Amino acid sequence: MKKSSILLIGAVAVLVFWCVSKYNGMVNLDETVTQAWANVENQYQRRADLIPNLVNTVKGYASHEEKTLEGVINARAKATQVTIDPSNLTEENMQKFLEAQSAVSSALSRLMAVSEAYPELKADKQFSELMAQLEGTESRIGASRQEYNKEVRDYNVTIRNFPGNIVAMIFGFQRRAEFKAEAGADKAPTVSFE
Amino acid sequence: MRKLTVIILFLVALVAQTKVYSPQTLPFHRDNLKYSRVINPDSILDARTVAAIDTVLYELQDSTGVQGIVVAITNVEGDDMWQFTYDVYNRLGIGNSKKNTGFLLTLATDDRSYFLMPGTGLEGTLPDAICRRIEDSYFVPLLKEGKWNEAMLQTVEAISKYVEGDETIREPIGSSSDSTGTSMALIALLAAIGLPAGFIAYQRRQAKKCPQCGKYVLKRNRQTEHKDKDTIHVTVTTTCPECGYHNVSEYDMDTSRHDDDSRTGGAILGGGGVFSGGGSTISRRSFGSLGGGRTSGGGAGGRF
Numbered sequence: 001m002k003k004s005s006i007l008l009i010g011a012v013a014v015l016v017f018w019c020v021s022k023y024n025g026m027v028n029l030d031e032t033v034t035q036a037w038a039n040v041e042n043q044y045q046r047r048a049d050l051i052p053n054l055v056n057t058v059k060g061y062a063s064h065e066e067k068t069l070e071g072v073i074n075a076r077a078k079a080t081q082v083t084i085d086p087s088n089l090t091e092e093n094m095q096k097f098l099e100a101q102s103a104v105s106s107a108l109s110r111l112m113a114v115s116e117a118y119p120e121l122k123a124d125k126q127f128s129e130l131m132a133q134l135e136g137t138e139s140r141i142g143a144s145r146q147e148y149n150k151e152v153r154d155y156n157v158t159i160r161n162f163p164g165n166i167v168a169m170i171f172g173f174q175r176r177a178e179f180k181a182e183a184g185a186d187k188a189p190t191v192s193f194e
Numbered sequence: 195m196r197k198l199t200v201i202i203l204f205l206v207a208l209v210a211q212t213k214v215y216s217p218q219t220l221p222f223h224r225d226n227l228k229y230s231r232v233i234n235p236d237s238i239l240d241a242r243t244v245a246a247i248d249t250v251l252y253e254l255q256d257s258t259g260v261q262g263i264v265v266a267i268t269n270v271e272g273d274d275m276w277q278f279t280y281d282v283y284n285r286l287g288i289g290n291s292k293k294n295t296g297f298l299l300t301l302a303t304d305d306r307s308y309f310l311m312p313g314t315g316l317e318g319t320l321p322d323a324i325c326r327r328i329e330d331s332y333f334v335p336l337l338k339e340g341k342w343n344e345a346m347l348q349t350v351e352a353i354s355k356y357v358e359g360d361e362t363i364r365e366p367i368g369s370s371s372d373s374t375g376t377s378m379a380l381i382a383l384l385a386a387i388g389l390p391a392g393f394i395a396y397q398r399r400q401a402k403k404c405p406q407c408g409k410y411v412l413k414r415n416r417q418t419e420h421k422d423k424d425t426i427h428v429t430v431t432t433t434c435p436e437c438g439y440h441n442v443s444e445y446d447m448d449t450s451r452h453d454d455d456s457r458t459g460g461a462i463l464g465g466g467g468v469f470s471g472g473g474s475t476i477s478r479r480s481f482g483s484l485g486g487g488r489t490s491g492g493g494a495g496g497r498f
């Protein structure tokens with residue numbers, strides 16, 4: 001065999017191995033992003049799970065605040081319906097999901113504002129425990145979003161860097177969307193009696 | 195010019211009083227963390243309290259495998275105690291990496307903020323409501339009085355008692371928190387002993403190989419006789435019972451003391467001196483390294 005053809009075969013082999021490792025790396029990062037998103041949805045679900053108990057506790061003290069209570073229940077019901085299949089995580093879907101969750105946040109804020117007027121409710125042990133759980137869940141939502149953004153950035157950088165972006169183009173790796181800070185606060189709204 | 199110097203010095207002193215830390219600039223040494231789980235760069239907590247807290251945290255880790263860290267500083271950069279606690283937790287990696295049973299208790303005395311953040315695996319034992327309850331019962335009242343030492347110690351004790359009351363996280367005593375770590379260490383140890391031992395055994399066997407028939411049955415006979423004061427005459431007779439191979443080799447060996455001996459002797463004496471001169475060493479119990487665990491950012495915190 002000619003020396004030049006051996007070199008050529010060697011070079012091609014190296015290129016193929018490099019492509020394979022790049023591809024696999026991107027697949028791994030992609031999976032990590034999907035998992036991070038699943039965690040975000042999980043944390044939002046935890047918040048949704050707290051709401052029925054919270055509504056019942058408030059109802060015990062502020063039964064005629066029907067409008068506010070119903071608002072929370074409805075917002076929660078709507079949000080539970082907007083689930084995203086992790087394999088279909090487009091910017092549009094994410095937007096819909098976040099809007100639904102934002103509505104839940106607003107409804108909860110209104111509920112908190114209303115509770116301020118009922119000192120007996122605030123003194124209720126179960127209420128204060130639920131409040132602690134709610135705050136903790138909001139914090140966890142914030143943390144999961146931060147994690148998600150971090151993974152998305154890693155993924156995006158990897159598929160955009162040269163020469164990896166060629167591999168990304170060939171195999172159809174798309175840019176993924178980050179969480180944008182909501183107007184006002186980076187973290188989900190905290191609920192506290194300060 | 196004098197006035198300016200005075201003003202500058204005053205400002206420097208002022209800045210030096212209030213140290214602001216970010217999760218990246220919080221000073222700690224991983225080696226130090228093996229002996230003390232209290233990060234106290236501005237000496238807000240006194241030495242006695244730190245030792246007491248470490249005792250509680252050590253007992254806790256020993257009996258349940260839960261790793262706790264306490265941070266006491268004056269100011270947090272950005273005044274966001276949750277973000278600070280979350281980032282520090284991930285930077286340190288508290289708790290076993292598989293079980294994630296760790297917690298971080300932070301206090302900023304100037305900002306008047308605090309947070310108690312459990313690891314992902316400790317959330318069942320230490321739910322947010324319990325964190326809040328512990329803080330409201332033990333932490334905040336003493337913090338409001340400025341009693342940092344008592345507040346911190348009592349809170350750590352409360353956390354520890356609460357966690358230890360939970361049987362589900364109790365690890366069997368003696369099991370390692372990082373099984374892959376110890377099995378790796380065991381393999382390395384066996385290799386370190388086994389490889390040289392195997393090599394030596396191989397050499398000894400090879401020495402028995404007969405150059406004539408190849409069988410591992412060679413016998414050697416070594417005889418010495420003193421020629422003069424510093425020399426001995428060595429005769430080695432090698433025979434093979436299988437094929438009758440026979441060889442005699444003779445040589446002289448110098449038995450006088452060399453300079454090397456005095457050197458080694460000196461080193462031994464010198465080494466002995468080092469040990470005899472030392473004072474009493476306080477036996478420091480070791481927590482070991484942090485496990486690399488994670489948190490999901492829950493827990494409870496607030497201002498006092």
